[in-house]
Amino acid sequence: MPHPSIASPTNAPAAPSTHAALWGRALRISAWLSFLAQTIIIGTGGAVRLTGSGLGCSEWPLCTPESLVPIYADQGIHGLIEFGNRVMTGVVGIIALAVLLLVLARVGGRGLVFSALRFAASGIVAAGIVFGLVSLFSLPATPFAMGALLVTVIAAMVRSVRLSSERRDLVVLAWIVLVGVVAQALVGGITVLTGLNPFIVGFHYVSSLLLVCVTAAFLVRLYAAVGPRVSAVPTWFAILSHVTGLALAVTILFGVLTTGSGPHSGDADVFRHGFDATILAHVHSWPGYILAALVAALTISAWALRLEPRKWLLVLVLAIVVQVGVGIWQAREGLPPLLVGIHMVLASLSAATYTVVVLHLKKPVAAQD
Numbered sequence: 001m002p003h004p005s006i007a008s009p010t011n012a013p014a015a016p017s018t019h020a021a022l023w024g025r026a027l028r029i030s031a032w033l034s035f036l037a038q039t040i041i042i043g044t045g046g047a048v049r050l051t052g053s054g055l056g057c058s059e060w061p062l063c064t065p066e067s068l069v070p071i072y073a074d075q076g077i078h079g080l081i082e083f084g085n086r087v088m089t090g091v092v093g094i095i096a097l098a099v100l101l102l103v104l105a106r107v108g109g110r111g112l113v114f115s116a117l118r119f120a121a122s123g124i125v126a127a128g129i130v131f132g133l134v135s136l137f138s139l140p141a142t143p144f145a146m147g148a149l150l151v152t153v154i155a156a157m158v159r160s161v162r163l164s165s166e167r168r169d170l171v172v173l174a175w176i177v178l179v180g181v182v183a184q185a186l187v188g189g190i191t192v193l194t195g196l197n198p199f200i201v202g203f204h205y206v207s208s209l210l211l212v213c214v215t216a217a218f219l220v221r222l223y224a225a226v227g228p229r230v231s232a233v234p235t236w237f238a239i240l241s242h243v244t245g246l247a248l249a250v251t252i253l254f255g256v257l258t259t260g261s262g263p264h265s266g267d268a269d270v271f272r273h274g275f276d277a278t279i280l281a282h283v284h285s286w287p288g289y290i291l292a293a294l295v296a297a298l299t300i301s302a303w304a305l306r307l308e309p310r311k312w313l314l315v316l317v318l319a320i321v322v323q324v325g326v327g328i329w330q331a332r333e334g335l336p337p338l339l340v341g342i343h344m345v346l347a348s349l350s351a352a353t354y355t356v357v358v359l360h361l362k363k364p365v366a367a368q369d
Contacts, residue, residue: 023106027103030102046345056075069083089184096177097178108166140193147186154179157179212352216355217359228364288327312356
C-alpha cells in the first residue's frame with residue numbers, strides 16, 4: 001500500500017508500525033549519505049584536477065588498456081587518485097539507487113520497485129547490444145553504451161513519475177539524482193577521451209554542484225509536511241531571493257572559467273582556456289561581492305520581518321563569508337591546490353544552502369493556518 005507521507009510528523013499515523021519506522025529511518029540515513037557523497041565527490045574530483053592526475057588513468061572505463069585498476073609504475077599516485085575518484089562515482093551511484101528504491105517502495109510498493117528494476121535490466125541489455133554493434137565499426141563503444149543506458153534510465157524515470165500518486169516530489173528528485181549520476185559517468189568518460197577539455201571539465205564540475213543542490217532539496221522535502229504550499233514571504237523578498245540566485249550562478253560560472261584558465265588544468269600537458277586568469281579572477285570577484293551584499297540584505301530583512309528562511313540565511317551568510325575569505329587568501333598565495341579545492345567544495349555547499357533558502361520561501365497551508 002502506498003504510504004501517505006515519508007517523514008512528516010504532521011501527516012504520520014498516530015501509531016506507526018515498527019516496520020514503517022525502520023523503512024523511514026533507512027530512507028533518511030540514505031538521503032543524508034547521498035548528500036554527503038555528492039559533496040565528497042566534488043572534493044575527490046577537485047583532487048584529480050589539482051594534483052595533475054586527470055590522465056592518471058589514460059583509458060575509460062578501464063584505467064589502462066589492459067586493466068580496470070592502475071598497474072603501471074609510472075602511473076604512481078596520479079593513477080591512484082584518478083581511480084579513487086572513479087570508485088567514488090560507483091559509491092555515489094549505489095547510494096542514489098538505494099534512495100530511489102526506498103522512495104519507490106514507500107510510495108508505490110513492490111510494483112514501482114519491480115518496474116524500475118525491469119527498466120534497469122533492459123538498460124543493461126540495451127547498453128550491451130549497443131556496445132557490441134558500435135565495436136564492429138572500431139569506434140569507442142563505451143560512450144555509446146552509456147548513452148543507451150542513460151536513455152533507458154530517463155524512460156524509467158518518466159514512467160515511474162507517471163505511476164506515482166503520492167510524494168511525487170520525492171520520486172522526481174530521487175530519479176534526477178540517479179539520472180545525474182549516470183550522466184556524470186558519461187561526461188567523465190568524455191572528459192578523459194577528449195584529453196581534459198577545460199570546458200567539459202568545467203561542465204563536469206557544475207553538474208556535480210547541481211547534484212549536491214538536488215540532494216539538499218530532497219532532504220528538505222523529505223522532512224517537510226505534505227500538502228499544498230503557500231508563500232511565506234512578501235513578493236519583493238521572493239524576487240530579491242531569485243536575483244540573489246542569479247548572482248550566485250554568475251559567480252560560480254566565472255569561478256569555473258577562472259580555475260580553467262589558471263595553473264590547475266588536471267595535467268601538465270593540457271592546454272587551458274586561453275583567457276587571462278588574472279583578469280578573470282577580478283571579474284569573478286565582482287558578482288561575488290554583489291552576491292554578498294544581496295545575501296546580507298535578505299538576511300537583515302528576514303530577521304527584521306521574522307520570515308521563514310531567516311535561520312538558513314544565517315547559514316548562507318557564514319558560507320559566503322568563509323568562501324570570500326578563502327578566495328582572497330588563495331589569490332594572494334598564488335592559488336595553492338588545497339585552498340582551491342576548499343573553495344570548490346564551499347561553492348557547492350553555498351549553492352546547496354541557497355537551495356534550502358529558496359525552498360523555505362513557501363510553507364505548508366497547515367502552517368499558514
